[in-house]
Amino acid sequence: MKPTRIDYCQFLLSSHTNFTITHYAEHTKHFSHDSVNRYLVREKMTASMIWEHVKGDIVFSPRGCIVFDDSVLDKNHSHSIEMVRLQYSGNAHGLIKGIGMVNCLYVNPDSGQYWIADYRIFDPDGDGKTKLDHVHDMLIALVATKAIPFDRVLVDSWYVTKDLMLFIESLGKIYYCPLKDNRQLDDSEGERKFCRADALSWAPDELEHGKIVKIKGFPKDHKVKLFRVAVSTIRTDFVATNDLSQNSTMATQDACALRWKIEQFHREIKQLTGIEKCQCRRARIQRNHIACAVLVWVRLTHLARKAYSTVYQLKRSLLSDYLRQELRSPSLSMAFA
Numbered sequence: 098m099k100p101t102r103i104d105y106c107q108f109l110l111s112s113h114t115n116f117t118i119t120h121y122a123e124h125t126k127h128f129s130h131d132s133v134n135r136y137l138v139r140e141k142m143t144a145s146m147i148w149e150h151v152k153g154d155i156v157f158s159p160r161g162c163i164v165f166d167d168s169v170l171d172k173n174h175s176h177s178i179e180m181v182r183l184q185y186s187g188n189a190h191g192l193i194k195g196i197g198m199v200n201c202l203y204v205n206p207d208s209g210q211y212w213i214a215d216y217r218i219f220d221p222d223g224d225g226k227t228k229l230d231h232v233h234d235m236l237i238a239l240v241a242t243k244a245i246p247f248d249r250v251l252v253d254s255w256y257v258t259k260d261l262m263l264f265i266e267s268l269g270k271i272y273y274c275p276l277k278d279n280r281q282l283d284d285s286e287g288e289r290k291f292c293r294a295d296a297l298s299w300a301p302d303e304l305e306h307g308k309i310v311k312i313k314g315f316p317k318d319h320k321v322k323l324f325r326v327a328v329s330t331i332r333t334d335f336v337a338t339n340d341l342s343q344n345s346t347m348a349t350q351d352a353c354a355l356r357w358k359i360e361q362f363h364r365e366i367k368q369l370t371g372i373e374k375c376q377c378r379r380a381r382i383q384r385n386h387i388a389c390a391v392l393v394w395v396r397l398t399h400l401a402r403k404a405y406s407t408v409y410q411l412k413r414s415l416l417s418d419y420l421r422q423e424l425r426s427p428s429l430s431m432a433f434a
Contacts (some may be wrong), residue, residue, distance in 0.1 A: 116371025
């Protein structure tokens, strides 16, 4: 008897702390460690497979939003796992060894619900592509292949390059992009030199309604609308959009807030699916494990919405059922106290 994709996904869905192949083999009568390992080496799972399972669940909106961001799957204690490289992790606030994953979410702003629409593994030694290349490829697929209706694109400041911003415009889409503080801007129609974003002066009316600026390096007559958005008492974002009709800092802040849905996705998939926990060395096994973990998140999310629950409550309920059973009929009974 050979394992299948559903078998391996069921293991990731059911397990809580240990997601290794060894642990799987120890808890099933059907498959040995070697049979599971052989299956994961032979199989080739891709992001397109994920889309086939997701597309029927998405509730589209004419105001749909696409969010891009990357996450590092922590492999800090690994020494021989393929595709692992030293890279910056926002979660760790520093460099760690890990596998980079560039993710694309579709967010329905009317309901606040979100679905994974695509993802790519960051492996420049294997395919020569940067994270920006992956975002570019996914955008093309969203429009040309998947035909997803959306009107806005949200990205982190790291992705805010001239080429990507102009490409989004060429697709007829709106972007809201936080600029880094040192981005060179001009709000004087060429009367003054370019200066850092955090050195611009703001009139009261501009704080409320934004202002037109030119970004250094962009085409001569290309302008964007800039907003100064207070994210917290200690942080201010300078958000650029090609929607020159946008006239409200508050509305811009609300639009940018949808970007945090992808942080929620990263937290859920890491805490509930064991996506970081595979210790196999082969790149193909790592890729297949990641794909199965994404499928598990898709399934958990689908079930949680049907049950009007959260993915965390759903996963914890498995342990609750176990505890109720043990209290009714203990496997290990207490003989003294």
